[in-house]
Amino acid sequence: MRKNNPHLFFEKILYYFAKVREIGVILALVVLTVLFSLSVTNFLTWGYMTTILSYATRIGLIGAGATLLMASREIDLSVGSVFAIVPVTAFVLAEMGLNVWLCVAVSLPIGVLCGILNGAIVLKLNLPSFIATLGTMFLFRSIALVLSVGGAKPAPSDPTYRFIFGGGNVFGLNTAFFWWCIIFAITAIVLHKTKFGNWTLAVGGNMEAARSMGVKVERVKMINFIVTSFLAGLCGLLYATSTGTIYAVYGQGMEFQVITAIVLGGTPLSGGAGTALGTVLGSVLLGIVYLGTVSIRWFGGLPIPSAYVFDGVVGILVVVGMFINMFLEKLRRQVQGC
Amino acid sequence: MLEEPLVKMESICKFFGPVKALDKVDFYVGRSEIVGLVGDNGAGKSTLVKVLSGIYPPDEGRIYLEGRRVEFSSPSQARMLGIETIYQDLALVEDLPIYRNIFLGKEPLKRFGIFSILDERKMKEESEKVLKLLKINIRSVDVPVKYLSGGQRQSVAIARAVYYRAKLLLMDEPTTQLGAAEVESVLELIRNVKKEGRSIVIISHNLPMILSVCDRVTVLRKGKVVGNKYTKDLTIEEVTDMIIGRGKYAE
Numbered sequence: 001m002r003k004n005n006p007h008l009f010f011e012k013i014l015y016y017f018a019k020v021r022e023i024g025v026i027l028a029l030v031v032l033t034v035l036f037s038l039s040v041t042n043f044l045t046w047g048y049m050t051t052i053l054s055y056a057t058r059i060g061l062i063g064a065g066a067t068l069l070m071a072s073r074e075i076d077l078s079v080g081s082v083f084a085i086v087p088v089t090a091f092v093l094a095e096m097g098l099n100v101w102l103c104v105a106v107s108l109p110i111g112v113l114c115g116i117l118n119g120a121i122v123l124k125l126n127l128p129s130f131i132a133t134l135g136t137m138f139l140f141r142s143i144a145l146v147l148s149v150g151g152a153k154p155a156p157s158d159p160t161y162r163f164i165f166g167g168g169n170v171f172g173l174n175t176a177f178f179w180w181c182i183i184f185a186i187t188a189i190v191l192h193k194t195k196f197g198n199w200t201l202a203v204g205g206n207m208e209a210a211r212s213m214g215v216k217v218e219r220v221k222m223i224n225f226i227v228t229s230f231l232a233g234l235c236g237l238l239y240a241t242s243t244g245t246i247y248a249v250y251g252q253g254m255e256f257q258v259i260t261a262i263v264l265g266g267t268p269l270s271g272g273a274g275t276a277l278g279t280v281l282g283s284v285l286l287g288i289v290y291l292g293t294v295s296i297r298w299f300g301g302l303p304i305p306s307a308y309v310f311d312g313v314v315g316i317l318v319v320v321g322m323f324i325n326m327f328l329e330k331l332r333r334q335v336q337g338c
Numbered sequence: 339m340l341e342e343p344l345v346k347m348e349s350i351c352k353f354f355g356p357v358k359a360l361d362k363v364d365f366y367v368g369r370s371e372i373v374g375l376v377g378d379n380g381a382g383k384s385t386l387v388k389v390l391s392g393i394y395p396p397d398e399g400r401i402y403l404e405g406r407r408v409e410f411s412s413p414s415q416a417r418m419l420g421i422e423t424i425y426q427d428l429a430l431v432e433d434l435p436i437y438r439n440i441f442l443g444k445e446p447l448k449r450f451g452i453f454s455i456l457d458e459r460k461m462k463e464e465s466e467k468v469l470k471l472l473k474i475n476i477r478s479v480d481v482p483v484k485y486l487s488g489g490q491r492q493s494v495a496i497a498r499a500v501y502y503r504a505k506l507l508l509m510d511e512p513t514t515q516l517g518a519a520e521v522e523s524v525l526e527l528i529r530n531v532k533k534e535g536r537s538i539v540i541i542s543h544n545l546p547m548i549l550s551v552c553d554r555v556t557v558l559r560k561g562k563v564v565g566n567k568y569t570k571d572l573t574i575e576e577v578t579d580m581i582i583g584r585g586k587y588a589e
Binding site: 332 | 413414425430442444445454455456458
């Protein structure tokens, strides 16, 4: 029953190379870092790094939960709206004079509630999560707008609160980054080392098989919806606190950036597999592209807004990145067949 | 029959509306016995196996497991009693490695205070052990199932059932999608499973395969048992006659 046994030296190298699911995003990181450091002066400095990481934090924090969700073959388009609804609630309550910690205690569970609603629509009404969360994306955004009556709300001024929830800096790094580190570590362990992670992958890979082996399919998916939404809300709170203000329109379009970071990192859109580290790297990749495109003097300094270029580069990355991931999957199939 | 059979089904009837899919069927499987269940399309083979695997409750009749009367209304109840169905789609998760598939739903854990993580080492060692016991030749239990051939997948599914101490394995057309060499290795595996003291029921249209691997063949026609013979006394022609009701088996 053995064929294609990687005896040859070359095949062996390919084998180890292809086994790393994150190899595509690692290559992209190296190539783009080299390109940008050649074309932007001081690109490889700590100041630039911290900017990249704080951009990556925003995507990666939500991505940590969304990776689990996508591994279980569901998607959440409402994360950008939950990103707004939680800080809007917190800041509106704070403006009304509520204790800042109570504001946090009341607003973070709203993220959980949003997740429960998403999960309930998908699991009880049997709607595809793309449709269900498309609906709640509009619903949650609308609620955020109504709550803030369209205007900006300032973050609570309590210094301890500000420092902990993303307003502080340590070594030039936003404190939100440290939240991300902790949450990444937890989700990585959960996805790769626990029974729940194994069930998540099994549910995403073959739901009926998982069910027949006694896996509680609905419970797994529900928890992943809740975790994703909770982290989206937390991330919004950290970001709004770091900027000092919340507008109810914050986080629009964020869902697709999160999905982009996840799939570039090597987690397939179709579920069944996933890598927490890949999502971190995918988020950093987006951060690098963001800062790089902002910093380059495009077309000899013509007045073209860098955001226009950023979207274009991300678009190209998605297509090329997915093509490379597909190629790597073919390679894995060849060398791992036994 | 000298000893108590592992499973005995007595006058099982199953109706689908006005259609009598099974008509007072008696069927038994001995210990360490491989029984072939054959018959034309619509003869009731799959229905009989589905009754035995807990998918269809019988409308009439009794089932005995090791001499005790049993009743089950779901595959999971049948599985708890030691009757495992190897499905054609095999109930494996493509992206998960072999060892994670074998332990899916029954993962061994290592505890750290209130937290617990998967005991990867135990899962891998036990998986290697059961593959070795059944002489299944796969390079590594780390390989995701999607990189395995059809026969290898079949083997993993069988190994999983054996590991969980299934007493009786039900297999519906286990070799249809396999190449010739793979069929041989699956049949070898089935014989090894028998050596481990387990029993197997195989449904198939492939009569040469049935005659080569089974100890006994039970033939169904139009929901009734029309033959039950040891394979050493049988030829393909005689089985075919029983299946279609020809020659000395004509109605």
